[in-house]
Amino acid sequence: MKRHYIELWLLLLAAFVVVAAASAFEMPEVCGHQFRHSGIAEAITASRDTVESQLAEVIVADSIECPVPARTFPMPMDTTSHTILFIGDSMLEGLGPRLAAYAEKNGHTLYNVVWYSSTSEVWGRSDKLKNYIEKIRPGFIFVSLGANELFVRDIAAKRRQYVEKIVADIDTIPFVWIGPPNWKDDTGINELIASVAPKGTFFLSNGMTFQRSKDGAHPTRDSACDWLDSVARWMPQNALHPIRMERPDKKHGRPARIFVHQPSEK
Amino acid sequence: MNDILLNIRDYLLYDPQSPMLFSSGTFWALFLIFMPLYGLLRGRLWQMLVFVVAFSFYFYYKSSGVFVLLLGGTSLIDWTLSRLMTAPGRTRLFRKCCVALSLLTSLGILAYFKYANFFLWNLNAMIEGNFQPLDLILPVGISFYTFQSVSYIIDVYKGRVTPTRTWLEYAFFLSFFPALVAGPIVRADYFLPQIRENRHASRTELYTGLWLIILGVLKKAVVADYIAQYNDLIFQSPGSYSGFETLMGIIGYTMQIYCDFSGYSDMAIGIALIMGFRLADNFNYPYKARNISDFWRRWHISLSSWLRDYVYIPLGGNRKGTARTYINNFATMLVGGLWHGAAWKFVFWGAMHGGGLAIHKASRPWLDRLPDIWPLKALWWIVTMSFVAALWVFFRADSWEDSWLVLSGVFNDFSLAYVPAFASARMLWLILMILIILAHALPSRFHGLAARWFVASPWWLKLLLFLVVVQLVLELRSEDVSPFIYFQF
Known part of the structure; x- marks a missing residue:
């Protein structure tokens, strides 16, 4: 083998070792930016119990059933029109247009705030939610967060304060937190949100089946419609503060405004 | 264990x-x-x-x-x-x-x-x-x-x-x-x-190969995958955005498909070079083209030359008269369209490119008489790029209806008042777009110079650069890596 060929191989090997070794440690935070790691160490050393349950994911079905038990006494329906604020991660790409169709049908005004790759931590650390609430003055809030933190280790200790901060920011405004559409078993994010959010404000999406887009994580547009339909069907019987959510004829609508934030923002 | x-x-x-x-x-x-x-x-x-x-x-x-x-x-x-x-x-x-x-x-x-x-x-x-x-x-x-x-x-x-x-x-x-x-x-x-x-492979070939891999990763896993996040929004909810945002989505997809596919080609050529094999270039700065014939000489060169040699020339090429040349061009592009996918939208895309090639060929005697001055060059470039970008919409959108919704969406609520808000909300998207457009616009000798600089640089600097690129990929990646667009073909 020639010398420069070995040199190149050593370069690629050294880079791989550095990236793999770094993934075994907590990455540093510089000027508020948390560096990401490759996850190689985590993927290689994952316990088989977790992996087996990840592989057991079932694909597709039109009939999406809500696994949350029905409440014995449904709350009275609020039939007035509301300004709705919908915040969350990239899952809003699918859920947002469908909720906009519901808003048009039921006389609500919808504002979507998509923050890509965001987590409860990112929202909890920032004042964005508070600012949007002050700016838009919503009468109802939907939250879709948790998909980017399905596999965070020791999540209850790391994220509880941020989930609590989000719920505190929402304050007395009625809300529904739509849980992440698990494509693998989570390490406790659903349990954490359910324990912080008052009863009737958390819609558990884990256990539902979805058609996934090419990335294997996001539900397809049609499946996201079914997902939001399930939330709308769940609300009258189970939500702490059900609002009018009659099923619209058209599949997608246009929100009054969409605000977009990039992963790099704080 | x-x-x-x-x-x-x-x-x-x-x-x-x-x-x-x-x-x-x-x-x-x-x-x-x-x-x-x-x-x-x-x-x-x-x-x-x-x-x-x-x-x-x-x-x-x-x-x-x-x-x-x-x-x-x-x-x-x-x-x-x-x-x-x-x-x-x-x-x-x-x-x-x-x-x-x-x-x-x-x-x-x-x-x-x-x-x-x-x-x-x-x-x-x-x-x-x-x-x-x-x-x-x-x-x-x-x-x-x-x-x-x-x-x-x-x-x-x-x-x-x-x-x-x-x-x-x-x-x-x-x-x-x-x-x-x-x-x-x-x-x-x-x-x-x-x-x-x-x-x-010689030392120069080995490190030129590594350079191409780094470039490919930058184009595919950093630029294409990141800007795709915004472009997907536009194409998944056509009609839900203002005209300006929709236009940005179309331009974004135009750069995304280039970065995605040429990035993959760069990686493929780079890996082959490390193994001591030379693969022919697949892209030659296609968005510098000032007419559609030139575009097809620069875009997916291995496919267009294949179509020329095994479809166009066997059909008669330009040897059987003017009318037949146009028909052969058109038929070749139809095959090219169908090669990309089994859907009428791809047939339409191929037919439009075939039509564009025929029109360009037919108007060549007239175009050749025009002066070779920069305002005209700029005009032809804008016309060519608008044509190419508009046709990418049919390539990307899920259906005919969506394609028309996206295209008509550009003229819906179009206002430059959106620019400041867009720039502040999508700063990184904009920065990446500007960088890739500038890199594309640079004379090709700069790219050669950069490759030679990399080959001559010390080992530790190469390692550092490689690590920086890997970290960039990690920082900007979406939750799951997007497959190459051209995998589906």
Whole structure:
């Protein structure tokens, strides 16, 4: 083998070792930016119990059933029109247009705030939610967060304060937190949100089946419609503060405004 | 310990959710094992051939599972027929039958997997029938290696290429893993002599290869995957955005498809170069083109030259009069459109490009008389790019309706008042777009200079640059890596 060929191989090997070794440690935070790691160490050393349950994911079905038990006494329906604020991660790409169709049908005004790759931590650390609430003055809030933190280790200790901060920011405004559409078993994010959010404000999406887009994580547009339909069907019987959510004829609508934030923002 | 071994085994097995990508950690790890073994065997032709063919078939298994058998079967049929065809004493009719059989097999397989449901769907629409679509999965890269197989068999028939003596050599050519799943489409007359040459890559070639890999990763995994997040928004909810935002989405997709595909090509060419093989360039700054003919000389060069040699010229090319030239151009682009996908939108896309080429050819005598001044050059560039970008909308949108919604969306609520808000909300998207457009616009000699600087730079600096690029990928990646757009073809 020639010398420069070995040199190149050593370069690629050294880079791989550095990236793999770094993934075994907590990455540093510089000027508020948390560096990401490759996850190689985590993927290689994952316990088989977790992996087996990840592989057991079932694909597709039109009939999406809500696994949350029905409440014995449904709350009275609020039939007035509301300004709705919908915040969350990239899952809003699918859920947002469908909720906009519901808003048009039921006389609500919808504002979507998509923050890509965001987590409860990112929202909890920032004042964005508070600012949007002050700016838009919503009468109802939907939250879709948790998909980017399905596999965070020791999540209850790391994220509880941020989930609590989000719920505190929402304050007395009625809300529904739509849980992440698990494509693998989570390490406790659903349990954490359910324990912080008052009863009737958390819609558990884990256990539902979805058609996934090419990335294997996001539900397809049609499946996201079914997902939001399930939330709308769940609300009258189970939500702490059900609002009018009659099923619209058209599949997608246009929100009054969409605000977009990039992963790099704080 | 047992868990670790089982996890590694899972990564080595076929997973339909995660095909093997050059920019993935799995490929990187496997390439680290591949490299020293390849380096040791490089001087021994037959051992090297066995090793690379085995690795290529494994690579294809990781991407397409059981369809690796199809690749093996196709290569065996092609090779057998090519040997039969060139055996002494064969009649012309016999040789023609061999070509026909080979084409029937390879194109038949492609037609079945790629076009059967398209045919059924159209048949249903025409006769109001009730045929159920077939439960078919398109084997990854089948369009690419089928075209390689077709060109090989035709070249052997025409006497342009001497058939390989062994199946191993042919399998090496057909399954060469850097170009297997998304091109560039390798031509036998260019590639086979390199196998027999069996030479080591020089130091310059090795590090130019690494440079191309770094560029490819930057284009694909940093730029294309990141800007796709915004572009997907526009195409998934057409009509939900203002005209300005929609226009940005269209321009964004125009750059995304270039970065995605040319990034993959760069990685493929770079890996081949490290192995001591030269693959022809697949892109030559296509968005610098000032007319549609020039665009097709610069975009997906391996496909356009394949279409020219095996469709356009056999149809008569420009040898049968002006009208026939236009028809041949148009028909060739229709085939090109259909090659990209089994849907009318691709046929339309190909037809529009064919029409564009015909119009450009027809107006050439008039255009050649115009002065060669920069305002006109700028005008032709804007016209060409608008045409190309508008047609990408049909390529990307999920349906006809969505395509028209996106295009008409540009004129809906278009206002420059959106610019400041857009710039503040999508700053990184905008920065990446500006950087890639500037890099594309630079004279090509700058790219050559950068490559030479990288090759001459010290080892530690190369390592540092490589690590920075990997970290950039990690910082900007979406939750799951997007597959290459051209995987679907």
